Amino acid sequence: MDIFLKNKNYRKFTIASWLSSAGNILFYLALMTYASKLKNYALALSLISIMEAVPDLLQSIGGYFADRTKNKFQVIIRLAIIRFILYMIVGALFVTNIAGWNLILLVIAINFISDVSGMYSSGLQTPLIVGLVGEKEVSVAEGFTGGVSQLISMGAQFVGSALLLFMSYSSLAIVNALTFLVAGLIYANIAKNIAKTPAKDELQTVNDQNFLATFKSSFNQAKQAHGLLTIVIVVALLNGVLSALEPLISISFAANKNMLIGTFSFTIAIFGAVVSIGTALGSAIGTKLLKDTSLFIIILLDTISGILMLGSMLMQNSIACFIFGAILGFFAGTASPKLYQWLVQSVDRKILASTMGALSTILVIAGPLTNAIFSSIAGTAGLNYALIGLIALSAITFLITLIVMFKTRNNKQAEVTAE
Template sequence: MKKILKNTTYLWVLTADMLSNFGDVVYYLALMNYVLLVPNSRLALAIVTFSEIFPSFMGLFTGYLADKTVNKIGTIKLTLLFRVVLYLILGFCMGFEPALWIVVVAATFNVFADFAGFYENGLYTPLGLRVAPKEEREQYSAFRKLLTEQPLKIAEQPSQTEQKTKGPGILASFKQAIVELRKIPEFRLVLITNPLINACGAILYPILVLLISEDPDLVFLNVETTLALTILIFFIGHILGSTLVFTLFKKTSMVTLEVAATFSLLGVFVGMLLHQLPIIFFFLTTMGISSGASGPKFNAKFVNSMPEEQLATIGGAVSTYFMLGQAFTRLLVSGLVLVLTVDQISGLFLTATGLLVLYVFYWLARNQKTPQNQSV
């Protein structure tokens, strides 16, 4: 760890990543607050949710593009500048009276900002892997996640040298990624549960925004504070999970953490259906802890198992696979918010998560072992 702290280049891009991610969180929080100010908040929420479908398919292309980029540091600077310009323009637009057209502009800008963000994430990892011994990559990944507060990042790759390498095409990489991951026992459950957890987790915040708009009693102090606390609590749990990778969760398996995340997601939907903010906050914390701890383990196992010259391309394919469910649920919710009550939507996803929990029980029983103390 001392080596990573002495590497000024790595710390510079890590700081830039941290500020970029913080900006993304603030932007999303401001956007959701703005949605509640628009007269037709349900339609505004549907537009924002629909716009978030497109990033689900970006990882495959941006990972491939990141592998082909030679000047990674210079490109990272350009992506940061591009996003700053987008946010400045959007900030100017939001100075006008709240209106639906501004929501459309914000949703469009969000797609471009997400594309730049995915591409940026695909460019970062080489700098870390240059100073990360193979046996310590789990701790390096945890260190980065601890500072950047990012949920599970898949599209990470090692340094790309100037030597030309011929890898598989984008679609071939998608198939290759799934085949390679299925060869690793720890990934078999993750390949099923993670896309479904991502799918249900992706619409937690839009549902909560709708819940707050229809149930003023759910608000803690005010709407802005409630929404900010929702994000803050998850990230605090995420930071705690990333920290505990070094100690408490050092020998805990990905399977154990994946099971914990599944049950936590179920608890969040129970809290939403009951309109109980304490229950929602508690299970958001446990979900943050489990995802914060599982991310470094997945990343370390992933970068040590895949061919390095194709890691971003394969990683982008895996990222796309894990996010396909998000595209479906966001498309579904963007329509459901216009026709169903928030309780009906919560009940629908509670049922889906309950079925996922039953599958986890089935998987554990079929493998005739519990995930406890199974080291990754």
């Protein structure tokens, strides 16, 4: 919070990011609502979800090109303007005679181009944010902005639902377009301010290595930070557990009526809000309260929370589910910024976006994989088998984290002794 209030350029950067994120959520909700009214709505909704996920799998490539980009601020501004134009086109398409599947395919294609542009823009922003706040304050800064982003995302969904009652799909597309235009103007203002500072060259680092050499350097630098690569795999497993929990909690509430608080939809909404608030508090407050606490300890606590929550689901205790769900979200929200800071301090700024992209791809892949596996187990063998399997995976994650933590401590102690 202090960094946000005191660092003017970082504050503007964050507000621009929040704006475009909120606009995206509003439009995504509108797009899903339109698709849900088509004849073959299941296929349309699945196609939208798949196309939304694909850019996340391309983060390593996007990060590489981001690191090679000169004049990063100028490119970020241009990308914001391009996304403004794209959604203005979408707004126009919604008022034409094109309808149904022809319209949805066109909009999905434009939305995909925008999402890829957004992924590339995020890669460009990564080293700039580190330059604006400093390596030592990255976890606190990103924790705060990530926490507020969680709350904005939650609020935008409710606002979007309300706006759809009296606003057209075209209007919401235009609102989304305008958020990118305003964000672009804010980025332009930051670039103007930065150009006047002596440290402006530090924000324009450029990677001149080829693709393979870049990732070899990324791997070698990350490997030198004892435990970093292993902890990324551990966090990927943890992300997988969290992802698999989402469908299982819905199945659990549907199968056990005694767990419901009012209706099924209300219970799901309350649970989602509780976890989101926990994650937001972890990102915004946890990173500051636990600034000196080891990332390993936080992951261990998060894993224990997950096991207790899964146990609560087995015991059909919804109140305990809510409590442990909030705690799980809190530690997950705290862990992500701390991992980000560890990475920032371990890798050369010139290849930071490439490394972030590669590691993010690992983190992203785990979610859909575990989701599919445990959802399938719940659908074929039964919910309890899926829950027990997820508890076993959580226990394995706990043990791996514990082993890596002790190995990392021993390596550091050996280095100190050698010196």
